[in-house]
Amino acid sequence: MSTAVVSAEQKKRSRNVGLTFVVLGIVAGAIFTNRPGDAGFKLLDDYIFVIPARPFATALAIVLVALGAAQLLRGLGKVTNVALSIATAAFVIGFLTWAASGGSFSFTGMLQDTVARSVPITLGAIAGILCERSGIINISIEGQLLGAAFTGSVVGSLLGPWMGILAAVLTGVALSGILAVFAIRYRVDQVIVGFAVNFFALGLTSFLASRVLTEYPEYNLLRPFRPWAIPLLSDIPVVGTVLFTQTLFVYASVIAVVVATWMMYRTRWGLRTRAIGEYPKAAGTLGVDVIRLRYRNVLIAGAVAGLGGAWWPVGTVGRFDQNITGGRGFIALAAVIFGRWHPVGAFSAALVFGFAEAIQLKMSNLNTGIPSEFLLMAPYLVTLIVVAGFVGRSRAPKAAGQPYDAQ
Secondary structure: OOHHHHHHHHHHHHHHHHHHHHHHHHHHHOOOOOOOOOOEEEEEEOEEEEEEEEHHOOOOOOOHHHHHHHHHHOOOOOHHHHHHHHHHHHHHHHHHHHHHHHEEHHHHHHHHHHHHOOOOOOOOOOHHHHHHHHOOOOOOOHHHHHHHHHHHHHHHHHHHHHHHHHHHHHHHHHHHHHHHHHHOOOOOOOHHHHHHHHHHHHHHHHHHHHHHHHHOOOHHOOOOOOEEEOOOOOOOOHHHHHEEEOOOHHHHHHHHHHHHHHHHOOHHHHHHHHHHHHHHHHHOOOOOOOHHHHHOOOOOHHHHHHHHOOHHHHHHHOOOOOOOOOHHHHEEEEEEEHOOOOOOHHHHHHHHHHHOOEEEEEEEEOOOOOOHHHHHHHHHHHHHHHHHHHHHHHHOOOOOOOOOOOO
16 A cells, blocks of 8 residues: 555544544534533442533533544644544543433443443354454354344243253354354355344244244243352442442353453464464465364354353343344444454443443433434444444454365
8 A cells, every 4th residue: 555545544534533523522512511400420329420511511512622623733643542532432421411411320330231231242243253263254143142042041941041041052053053064165155144044043033932932921931140249349339330240141251252362362273263264275284174173163153152142031131032132243243343353352342332222221211302213223323333433444354254175
């Protein structure tokens, strides 16, 4: 890429960032200043942090417009990304202050809900990373989550939650096995296979839910796991409630991120996995069994996605409803892109999406005047913004989606 092209791209991004600052400032000044009163953010049972809504919105608007002008005229240089991150966080706080003006809500509870709701997205994203790092595009995460949620609910209702988790994991492995066979052995287009698995899981679970679970509701009712407070750590103010008073699924998802990161970048398996996702022919020449490793990784990814699917019946609602996943598998794919195919980055993205969902739930309990239909759009709107902002600047593994011929 020539210096001129790079310079043009940098100028375009600099201009877009500046315009983003200005637009956020205009929104803050035009909308967030129209509700007087104080907003209370409950952090502890006996402590509420109060922010005056209108003065905060006014100051926010001035700062954002000033940052936009500085970015458009001179550029912020190395601190651009930091300034954008802080400005975005401040804008979210401004929005919450506007929504809660004249009242209060549990900010700690919203953060706790954020971490909890990131679980299926985190595990789905790890499943996507394991596949795409191996050279297999996994569009079927949504179907794997959905199928696992169904079997997890039925088996969990009959045999207990732990057996429900096992059934969900095995379901994820079975559905990923379909992807593996058609994509690796028969070299069918991986995107088409992924969507086929999604439609298969959606159709089958919807049919069984309407024909079986409706007639036998006892097959669809179990007691989900309750939050488990980690001794000592859960006593830390705010942080203890947010991070260490969660269900076992939250702790499992964090462990999965740590293990996946260590395995991917500190072991021979991880080196070979990344090799077959970038240069499979070179890896095969050096003695790596590309086909076998791809099969293994896709099945492991299915198990991880299956665990994510079990979160709905076993970790939160205690039952299965048609299309209960609500597109979280596709949001997990966005988290893969946002996180640049790295488990820690994907986990960070999952927290962003979980926060958007937590805000949507919190706003439904506040008198904001925003129609409920628009509130339901929040997680998906954030997904579109993230994908639009990062897809052009993220590079997928080179061999992702390309069939491999061992001959």
